[in-house]
Amino acid sequence: MPVPKRRHSHSRKNKRRSQFKMEPIQYTECPKCHSPRLPHRVCPVCGTYKGTLVFAPKEEKS
């Protein structure tokens, strides 16, 4: 069995793990309703994509 020859210091471990970072989700603005939207996706609020209505948005119950 291969076994580690030397112990890794905390510093070394932490330096390695400094690269394990998450990137924030990139949102774009919907050109119609100006709400945040994932790029290349249909806007979940107004249901439009590139100016065409893909699905009718849900009506708010008041």
Place this chain on the structure above:
Amino acid sequence: MRHGKKIKKLGRKKAHRLALLRNLCRALFIFEKIKTTLPKAKEARRLAEHLIEYAKKNTVAAKRFIYRFIPDHKLVKIVCEEIAPKFMNRQGGYTRIFRLGPRLGDGAEMAILELTEKSEPEKIDLRRKLIERRALPEEKKVEKKKEKTKKEKKEKPQEVKSKSEKKTKNEKKKNIAKKDKEGKKQKKVRKK
């Protein structure tokens, strides 16, 4: 040779995958707009566009080819005579996919797959009535009510019968059990 020809397997065996794609295509030709996961939409598009390509020829051979994938003569007729003529001016790109973002629950990317040339909503409703074995939601309610009234009338006398039968059976069993017990008691008495 199969080199470099890649198919998305969708986590299914061949038969299962084909059945899924056929069902998706069937739904697409009826509703002209369906919502599935992105990988399924992409694979269903391949088959759907292939079928439309055949439907544009509108020959008997083409219809039979389509029938292999959509085993429904009514729908094959619709595809060849209603849907395909709209695409005569196009060289491809019969369908369009919109991405919707991740699904709640499993985070699968959802998409809407639709035909680029659509019929009027009334026509689609008619198609549903013609092909779908189940009726539209409004009609369904009415039918259910009717069925319920019929069923109630039928079921009531039957239940009474079954209950009475059960009773007689139970009584018989009890009688047999009693007889057995009595017999055992008698034996015990004799031994004594």
